[in-house]
Amino acid sequence: MLNYVVEKLSNQPAVFLFCRSVLxxxxxxxxxxxSERLPRNDAHDGRRVLDVACGPGAFSELFRPQSYYxxxxxxxxxxxxxxxxxxRFFRMDARxxxxxGESFDDALVFxxxxxxxxxxxxxxxxxxxxxxxxxxxxLVIEDIPTESRLNLIGHLLHRVENxxxxxxxxxxxxxLGGYFAIEDERIFRSGICDYYAATVxxxxxxxxxx
Numbered sequence: 223m224l225n226y227v228v229e230k231l232s233n234q235p236a237v238f239l240f241c242r243s244v245l246x247x248x249x250x251x252x253x254x255x256x257s258e259r260l261p262r263n264d265a266h267d268g269r270r271v272l273d274v275a276c277g278p279g280a281f282s283e284l285f286r287p288q289s290y291y292x293x294x295x296x297x298x299x300x301x302x303x304x305x306x307x308x309x310r311f312f313r314m315d316a317r318x319x320x321x322x323g324e325s326f327d328d329a330l331v332f333x334x335x336x337x338x339x340x341x342x343x344x345x346x347x348x349x350x351x352x353x354x355x356x357x358x359x360x361l362v363i364e365d366i367p368t369e370s371r372l373n374l375i376g377h378l379l380h381r382v383e384n385x386x387x388x389x390x391x392x393x394x395x396x397x398l399g400g401y402f403a404i405e406d407e408r409i410f411r412s413g414i415c416d417y418y419a420a421t422v423x424x425x426x427x428x429x430x431x432x
Contacts, residue, residue, distance in 0.1 A: 235278035235302035249280065251412040252332070252363060256284050259361045259406070259421045260328045269327040274316050274350060275334035279303030291326070293319065317345035321353045329360035336365045336388045340397070343387075347401045354424045360402065363419045364394055366409065391418040398422050 260271065262285055271285050276292030278299045290309030293316065294300050303311040314320055316334060329350060335343045350360065365388050389397075391409060395418075398404060402422035409418055 235299055239278055239280055249412065251410060252417075253281070253284060255363070255410070255419060256281060256330060256361060259419075260285075260330060260359065262286060270325065271328040271330065272319075272321075272326040272350075272353065274319075274329060274331045274346070276303060276311065276330075277333075279307040279309070279311060281330065281332065282307040282309045285309070291321075317342060317349055319349045319353050323352050324355045325353045327355055327358050329354060329358065331360060331362045331364075333363065333365065335362070335394065335397070337386070339387055343397055344400070347397065351401045351424060356424055358424045359405070360422050360424075361419065362394070362398060362422060363417050364389070366391055366394075366416050366418045368416055394418050394420065 268289075270289050270291060273279075273281060273285075273290065273292040276282065276294050276299070277296075279292050279302065282290050282292055282303065287308030292300075292303055292307075292309060292311045293314040294303075294311075295313065295315050297313050300311045300313045303309075312320075331346075331350070334346065338346065354360065367388055367390060391407070395404065395407065398420055401424075403425045404420055405423050406421040407419065409416065411417070
């Protein structure tokens with residue numbers, strides 16, 4: 223029953239954003255990390271950023287509207303993002319991104335891979351690799367198992383939010399390392415949620431395991 227309620231709330235973008243912002247302090251830690259690792263680009267440099275599984279588009283405001291492309295498989299989220307935020311939003315499956323190869327200079331992947339098994343996760347990373355330019359950088363932020371036994375709400379959230387493939391940091395590292403060079407990684411907490419974050423770079427060469 224609780225899973226059903228959470229699923230219904232997740233399909234109400236405004237409610238979803240409110241609940242997550244309450245649980246995660248308005249995403250302050252995540253926003254700070256995004257701004258640090260994928261800084262807002264200069265108005266004249268023509269760089270483009272891809273937000274994979276952008277949800278309702280909450281992080282679009284951290285980037286220049288002209289540079290921002292958000293994609294999500296949930297049409298309700300895409301409509302909400304289009305109405306409430308600047309930038310471009312597309313309904314698209316992250317496993318088969320419909321952009322030309324080498325289209326993006328930066329990418330953000332927040333909270334997607336822990337919903338996917340290894341085969342689907344690799345399809346996402348393969349598609350992302352294809353659309354990133356050589357030398358492009360991506361920031362990947364994913365849920366990890368709740369570290370503190372006392373964080374009861376964090377444990378409950380993981381049980382009900384349909385993230386069936388929450389992995390330890392070592393497994394995310396292995397997945398990402400099959401495609402990209404890992405530039406920086408860290409484990410941090412945002413509100414009640416524990417995350418693994420990795421900044422990865424496309425070095426222009428096929429990595430082992432692709």
